[in-house]
Structures are given as C-alpha cells and as structure tokens.
Amino acid sequence: MITHSEGPQAPRLKDVAAAAGVSVKTVSNVVTGAVPVSEKTRTRVQQAIDALGYRPNATARQLRTGRSGVIALAFPELPSPYFAELALEVIAAARRHGCTVLMDDTGGDPDAELRIASGLGNPMIDGVILSPLGLDQAGLLAREHRIPLVLLGEADLGPVADRVHIDNVSAARDVTRHLIDQGYRRIAAIGWQDPSPRATALQRLQGYSEALQAAGRPVDHELLPPVNAYFRPDGAAAMRRLLTLPERPDAVFCFNDLLALGAMRAAHEAGLSIPGDIALAGFDDVQEAEYAIPSLTTVAPDKRKIAELAVNCLLERAAGGHTGPSRLMTPGYRVVVRESSRLR
C-alpha cells in the first residue's frame, strides 16, 4: 500500500473533531457525505477544516468508503480559456468536498471520449465529468465500465447520464436582440459549421435566427461564413470573408469569444473601427473579453453554478445517494454589454 506524505504537521480527522467540538465520526460524515449532517454542524466542521487546512487522506478514505476522492474532468479543447476557467470552478467545487480533479484533453475524439467516460479503466477514478464533442449516444451506451458520469454542454446524448448546460438558444437570441436594439441592421454570425454542425452551432444559430425573425429581418446565408473550429484564426478568416462582401455587415455575433477576438483583430487590420464601423459580440465571457481593446460584449454562463451542479450530482451518484433517472440541469447566464457593441 502506498501511503501519502502529508508532511509531519498535517492535521488529522481527530484534530478537526477537537477543534469543532464534535466526534470523529461526525467529521467523517461531513467529509464523505455518507450520512446527512445538520447544516449547523456541517458549517462548524467546515470552519474547523478550513482553519486547520485539513485535507482528507485519499488512501485512507478509499479503504473506508471504497472511493478515492479522484474525479476525472475531460474537455475537448484545452486551449479554449472557457474550458480552463470552467475547470478552475470544478476544481474549487471538488476541493470543497475534499476531492482531487484530474483533467484530460480528448481533442473531441470519440474514442478518447469513450475511454474517459469509462474512467480510463482506472479503479482510482470515482467518477467523470465530460464535455463531449465527437461522442454519440450509441458510443456512450457501448461503454463497458459504467462509473458515475455527468455531461457538460450542448450535446444531447439522450437520458444516459446527468447533464448540465445553459439555454444556448435563449442566450444566442438575447445577445442578437441586443445588437438589433443597438440599431445594427446587417448582423452576421460566425460559428456555423458546414457540412457537420455541432450542437453548439445548431443551437446558437437557432437563437440568432429567432431574434432576426422576431424583428422581421431575413436570415441571409451570405452572412454565415462557416468555420472549421472555434479558435482565433478561424474567427479572423471568417471575418476576412465577410469583409469581401459587396455589402459588408455592420455587426457580427460570434459563437464564442475566441472567434470574436480573432474577428476583432481581422477587422482592425482592415482599418475598421469597432463598434463605429462594425460591432462584435461573443459567447463565454472569458477573462480576455473584459481586457480586450475594445472590451468584448458577450454571453456569460454561470460557470460557478455549472461546476457546483456537476460536482454535486457526480458525488451524489458516486455515494449511491441518487440512483434514479438522469437529470438535466440548466443554470443561468447574463448578456454582458461592453465597448465592442455599445455605440448608440
């Protein structure tokens, strides 16, 4: 048995119990979540845990509960700051339960997604939080090792696992309506994928189209340059195509912030002023959006809530606390208006 080195001064369960004035068993119940504890006691124990810097010993816990406290988190696109920021929230939420998060980058490959959804065959992984890109329902149903799984994001793989997402159609509609309300008349969208759009592209295009139609505007396919991926170079290339049109757009809704930041750079290189000549809006509210010059209008999903719901659901499943049908959770979002679209 491999033991953890926690350093000579590491506080133990009994130190927390003494500090909180409760039994070791009660502290254990709070840490493992195995037995419900009153809110008041839980708060007192948590304060003692925080004050002492106590961290549950993973090996000891696994012996006790059969669980290791290790969660795997897998995203398709590590260089996307949205995923990095969401991962930080997942790590923080997991830490509040004494869990460690290990991350994997699947590159959106269905085989890699299936392997991680099976916990990599690794008995030390209690459960998996996965944002799938390439995996389909049949693939997911084929997994042999059914460990607790929570899905993140737009892809609807059926009732095979709990899923946390925001309402993408509604969010895309709201940010497009903001551009309409600001007086922009020819609003393009960057993020459509041809010939195989992902769920993200489908849902954000739907919201965009609904907002235009509600305002009595046509959806002009010329204003939907397709992209291969959702990174800055894709956004820059799509913007350059839009700027070759006989009548160029005066606003662009990009399906994520990286596309918008690439498009912003391309518009700048073409000598256009933002938002005077052309407005831009993105989706994700990555930190870069706030610091860009000009700062970027965007949709801000509630990342903290997404992470909390995903971790809580997963740990509840892992502890056997919920064995019912899969659940769909939909936390909120905000449209954050910044310089890139605030003209009139």
Next chain:
Amino acid sequence: MITHSEGPQAPRLKDVAAAAGVSVKTVSNVVTGAVPVSEKTRTRVQQAIDALGYRPNATARQLRTGRSGVIALAFPELPSPYFAELALEVIAAARRHGCTVLMDDTGGDPDAELRIASGLGNPMIDGVILSPLGLDQAGLLAREHRIPLVLLGEADLGPVADRVHIDNVSAARDVTRHLIDQGYRRIAAIGWQDPSPRATALQRLQGYSEALQAAGRPVDHELLPPVNAYFRPDGAAAMRRLLTLPERPDAVFCFNDLLALGAMRAAHEAGLSIPGDIALAGFDDVQEAEYAIPSLTTVAPDKRKIAELAVNCLLERAAGGHTGPSRLMTPGYRVVVRESSRLR
C-alpha cells in the same frame, strides 16, 4: 479486471504487425520502448499505427510491462494560457508514445505539489511532470513514493529530479535590450514580487537589470511596482501605479504576457497610444499575444521542445532506461517583435 471499450472495430497489435510486415513482438517493442528497434523499422511501424489509428490498450500494457501509460502533469495556474498551450504540447508528445496525460492544478500549494509529485499515491500513474511554485527542496526530498519525476520551469530544487527550463535571465536580457535598441529611455518592469519573489521574478529581473546596466542605465526601483500574481488584473493595477509617477515610463517589460495584456488595457484606458506613448513587451508568446490590438512583443519559449524533452526523459526513467543523476535541459527561445514595441 476492468477492460477498455475500444469499439468493435478497434485495430489490435497484430493488425499493426500485419500492416507493417513485422512481428507482433516488434510492434510491442516500438510501442513500449522496452527494447531498442532500428529507426527504419520504427518508422514503418509508426506509419502503420498512424494509418490504422491503433491505440495501445492501457490495461493490457500494464499487465505486460507493469506500466499503465498514464502520466500526470501538474501546473500551478490553470487559467494561464501558457500552461494550457504547454500542456497541449505535452499531450501531443505523450500521444506519440501511446500515453495518456492527466492534468492537475496545484494552485501552487506546496502540499498539493508534494502529493502530485508522489503520483497521488495512485498506482496507475507511471510518472509525473510538475511545474512547482510553492514546493521547496526539503519538501520534495520528503516525498515517500518516489515515482519518476520531471520538473518544468525556473525553480531550482537541486539535483532531485530531471528539469527542463529555458534560460530566463538571457531571455529577459534580450527582450529588454530590444526595447533599449528601439530608443526607449525609461523602461519599467512589471512582475517583481515583494517580499517573497519567486524564481521567475528573480531571474527575469536579473536579465532586465543586466540589460539596463550594459547600456549604462540605472535600475530605478520606482519603476518596479510589485505584483501579487501574474494575471491580467495584476498587470493593470501595476500599470496604473506606474502612470501616477511624476515622470512616467515610455516602455514596460512585463514578466509574462497576461501581465502585459492587463497593462495594455490600463494604458489604453488612460488614453495612451501603444507604442507611440508607451511600449509593451511580455513573456510566453501565448496565442492571445499575436491577436491582441496592438499585437504584443514577447519572448517565445520553444514549447514543443520543452514538452518533448520532458516526456522523453520521463518515459526513459519509467522504463528504467536512465537511472543516472538528474539532468538539466535548456531548450531555446526567440524574441518575437510585434506592434506593441515597433516604433522607430
């Protein structure tokens, strides 16, 4: 024993052997690296692996070799795009050896760094690549579970593990000299930490100071506003302090790109033009630096080489191919001059 689900069509070792016209044993030797194989044969096998999309079965391999093919990679600051971009290169390098990478965010906490340096006590982890921030040599020597370990970055923890870094003093000197050569006269630096500077701050300040001294300029402590961390808000706050000086700087070298991008935003909000009123340079060459408005001059470490050296060293140690003293590897870097400092 948990088996992997690789899908019904997944190619196997014998399929690769047939396609390459070699024995199963030879393919196995290429995949595991256990026995040397000629370059010609290795190339043929690798081509067959790539053509068929073969992925080594981790569980089968662990039974065969005692190794799982899982590497842990731990960084102190997940929201830093430099680490995300470096992680992608590590994942790509590991994949070329059929290995999976799991990442951990330590937050720079010495205890978390020590736990990951011990492989989390997880027998499924073959080795660890760690970029330490808070861990010191005594802490590292105290680890009980001595699995193969490669360190990344500036922190010198002594000859306890292989380490890959770039020459930070030289790189900081070069980028500061570029600012001097462009004719800037009052060059500040953002990234010093007071009272406990990290190795990064110490080495980059040293390079900055050496360049100034070589040009016969004084090092003015007024021009070194300290920061708490290396994120955009820290850079913006430090720039605002610099702009309150009776004589403000006309150039700023920031110790990473995020500091520079925050400083750029603060200068923009103060109505300054870049690089006309004030020049900026960063360190890391994250993709955002190329797309920023204006684009950011920076130091570009050879991320691909750093990742390759780290993975190769680690796997060599894990396979028992190198048992000698720890090695220090120093790949190269470039100074990439962009709009933020190209004035004269």
